[in-house]
Amino acid sequence: MRVLLLGAKGRMGQAIAAAAAKAEVEITAGLDLGDDIAKQIQDCDVVIDFSHPNASSELSRACGKAKKPAVIGTTGHSEEERAAIEDLARSVPVVLSPNFSVGVNALFWLTRKAAEMLGDGFDLEITEIHHRLKKDAPSGTAKKLAEILCEVRQLDYGKNVRHGREGLIGERPANEIGVHSIRGGDVVGDHTVTFSGAGERLELSHKAASRETFALGALRAARWIVGKPPGLYSMEDVLGL
Template sequence: MARIGIIGSEGRMGQAIAAAIADAGEDFAGGVDKGGDVAALAAQSDVLVDFSSPAALEENLDAAAAAGVPVVIGTTGLEERHHFLIDHAAETIPVLQTGNTSLGVTLLAHLVREAASRLGEDWDIEIVETHHRMKVDAPSGTALLLGEAAARGRGVDLAQDSERGRDGITGKRGTGAIGFAALRGGTVAGDHTVAFLGESERLTLSHMAENRSIFARGAVRACQWILGKPPGRYTMPEVLEL
């Protein structure tokens, strides 16, 4: 049995992961939240899963590295400096970072990349995501993950070839741009649709999350997979051998 520690254990995702750990027959090593002793949790865990906040990431990575335990990061809203910290930690421990731990979304991203690589720039790509009213970041981590998949398929830089927050007289759509739209309301766990819009035809690829248990199960699967791996930075597609 793997001893899995949860950073952000009192949040909705943390509680769902604790239930998924039990369902998977693994051992819940304990949890910490804001102000808690991450180092102590790392010392008693075989692997950590972090669904806390970007502000806590550096401390969490330091604790994991000091204890020599792998960590699965599902926290969203990360910036460039956070990815630098992850790269640094991955020099000494295995780190899996993802914008979405759902196995279905992982496969969706693979399909998006494949479609984008085969359809030309005359096919516009639009990503629409819907989340509950309490979500604080937009586009969602999953939407950005799907956008990165589309950009890799096209061989472009998402930061240079995306359109967000259209309002007012924006001019015509940029050729080859990847568009984002974010909807917020209710209690939606997460719906994502990637639309490929061509001349007189459309292709849509979608995933709908009915509750957080799908992310929790995927996070536990990632924790099981990363155990025993050498130091490095890993992704969810590797868990599915994509």
């Protein structure tokens, strides 16, 4: 498999390059924000993008024109950037995921099942911790967890998700989903979903110790997506969850 890697100088880009070498995957070129994707894209089977949300438009144009599938792990997209990715998926297969760890995708599945089983009698909170250099907050994984909870509870993300609390805020609304971001040190990524009920509390947690787990998941997604029909896929599709 031949991979064009975007975001090659970043932490995830370096982790993917290292994992690719062990897996005998060829990185045809390693590009970063501002490099010309179109000049390099013809030599690859699939594009893996861990660069920057600003690259979404150029990535979409290049992949669409060359008919190359894409695996996108970049987070923090605006509505316009997300729309460009969705438009690309109408012509080529795209895996878009905030997290390529098998364990985190198990957390997504478990969160959905727990929310369905526990019902409306439990308060929902999400906490995520990342290294001090992470640029976006909350993490894409935390947003995905909140989206899952909103879907199960039939809530509106914009109205019911609350990012942090401060001051005299009054009682907690029953349909509120709290999301809290902590930044510091070199933490790779911790995520916890807390279900708090009367007399009991359930916590579902995932803690990443190495970026290698994300890199291996991205390469797994890249192998899976080649040859698939156009569409917007998730890592849960890759894993068959």
